[in-house]
Amino acid sequence: MSKLIIANWKMNGSIEQIEHDLSIYAKSIYTNNPSVVLALPNIYLYIASQIKNKLGAKFSLAAQDVSEFANYGAYTGEVSATMLKGLGTKYLIIGHSERRTYLNETDDSLLNKIDNTLNEKITPIFCIGEPKDIRENAKYIDFLQNQLEILLKVKSSFDNLVIAYEPIWAIGTGVVPTSEQISEVLKLIKAFVQNYLPHAKITVLYGGSVSGVNASEILNLPEVNGVLVGGASLKPDNFISICTY
Ligand code: PEP
Numbered sequence: 001m002s003k004l005i006i007a008n009w010k011m012n013g014s015i016e017q018i019e020h021d022l023s024i025y026a027k028s029i030y031t032n033n034p035s036v037v038l039a040l041p042n043i044y045l046y047i048a049s050q051i052k053n054k055l056g057a058k059f060s061l062a063a064q065d066v067s068e069f070a071n072y073g074a075y076t077g078e079v080s081a082t083m084l085k086g087l088g089t090k091y092l093i094i095g096h097s098e099r100r101t102y103l104n105e106t107d108d109s110l111l112n113k114i115d116n117t118l119n120e121k122i123t124p125i126f127c128i129g130e131p132k133d134i135r136e137n138a139k140y141i142d143f144l145q146n147q148l149e150i151l152l153k154v155k156s157s158f159d160n161l162v163i164a165y166e167p168i169w170a171i172g173t174g175v176v177p178t179s180e181q182i183s184e185v186l187k188l189i190k191a192f193v194q195n196y197l198p199h200a201k202i203t204v205l206y207g208g209s210v211s212g213v214n215a216s217e218i219l220n221l222p223e224v225n226g227v228l229v230g231g232a233s234l235k236p237d238n239f240i241s242i243c244t245y
Pocket of ligand 1: 133171207209211228230231232
């Protein structure tokens with residue numbers, strides 16, 4: 001299977017940029033592929049899915065967040081997994097460290113988000129990652145294990161699951177863990193899933209300062225099933241160079 005390469009645009013981009021970039025991605029053999037996933041701001045998914053259909057493009061679309069409330073209801077400002085499903089959303093990022101930090105996302109709300117996502121047959125991209133001080137205190141294994149344990153409480157049935165290891169100290173900093181550090185954590189994640197969720201087909205990603213310069217080394221590590229890319233996904237040239245790994 002080809003490796004999953006996910007562009008996380010975060011709160012960036014305009015409708016004009018989406019029209020421009022999606023037409024480039026639809027033409028490139030490296031990006032016109034279901035394993036290339038564009039996580040656009042949720043508000044742009046409708047237009048992105050229309051452009052995708054018009055171009056007959058094969059890349060996939062992802063949402064960056066979902067409501068912890070299900071279906072429809074009196075939850076002003078919220079967008080449910082049911083609504084996102086209707087926009088052609090195939091994947092959904094849950095638990096990104098920026099949301100855990102700035103929006104105070106709790107384990108309970110993350111669990112609801114995962115359940116709602118799975119109920120709509122959208123694949124969650126569940127993000128975990130330790131801050132710098134936890135890495136330096138060598139407590140990161142316990143910390144990450146604890147973040148993974150939320151998956152044991154998921155009520156919905158699931159076969160496919162994507163887990164992204166994104167050390168907070170590597171996000172947007174230009175600092176990238178060594179290959180050994182990445183492999184160690186990805187092996188830990190795979191062992192956890194094999195032990196506790198043996199039915200699940202898991203895809204494990206690395207994220208944090210991935211660029212055209214380091215993508216090939218990271219993506220060629222045997223444990224790495226793909227990458228989550230933030231800053232370097234905002235310019236098509238940079239993102240395509242990652243996809244050519
Ligand atoms: C991210 O925030 O998911 C991310 C990987 O960001 P960056 O690539 O900019 O470090």
